Amino acid sequence: MAEDRVRPARPHHKLTDDGRPMREVLSYSRRGSRFTPRQAAAWEAHHERWVIPDEAVDDPGFSLASWFGREAPLVVEIGSGIGEATAALAATRPSYDVLALEVWVPGVADALGRVAEAGAANVRFCSVDAVWVLEHLLGEGQVAELWTFFPDPWHKKRHLKRRLVDAPFAHLAATRLAPGALWRLATDWADYAAQMEAVLGAEPLLEGGVVPRWEERPVTRFERKGLAADREITDLAYRRVG
């Protein structure tokens, strides 16, 4: 894939009152788009069936059910990376549809290979900004479970505002959860864990906090990086109330 094929998904859509594009703070940065031969092979083999093209979401008649080919309870994973958690967890939940949101396309290609190896036919990938997807594609109460494992830490002070899990996002995500549905998170950055606890704890639609490691969650690339750097891993779980 050519370097210029990766574009930030759906940013710069918002306009100021006088019609100028608004500067948006994104939770991800542009990364390389080149495929390794293994990624290219996985992409070639599976993308037509399992990747929702960016343009598709602009169709006013867009329907997730038609991309999954059925109606089933929906799990959403934000930042699926190379799909380690996606593949393992989707394979053990065949009755759920799993929508994996990941803007880094080579990661999606890797994930396609993993999902195929795991024999999971219930995953669809979308490389559009997850915030945009939650705002525009997912309805109130549509999500049966939400996973956010090792979101980009943006640990430098000037970058903190780019963290995905902040108060407005906590509210948006909470509204997309069905009553009683869980939002599971994990991070290897203690101050991000504290931020998650603070903003999710302050969200009236959510109840929960720090939990023991979710046993089913496989160790992912970013968890391995955190462990190698001696960082403590924190799992959190919140349930939508009300």
Ligand SMILES: C[S@@+](CC[C@H](N)C(=O)[O-])C[C@H]1O[C@@H](n2cnc3c(N)ncnc32)[C@H](O)[C@@H]1O
């Ligand atoms: C630190 S990685 C973690 C990946 C994986 N969950 C793991 O544990 O290895 C975070 C991922 O989230 C993706 N990401 C960040 N913000 C996103 C957004 N707004 N929409 C979709 N993906 C996003 C990034 O591209 C990156 O691959």
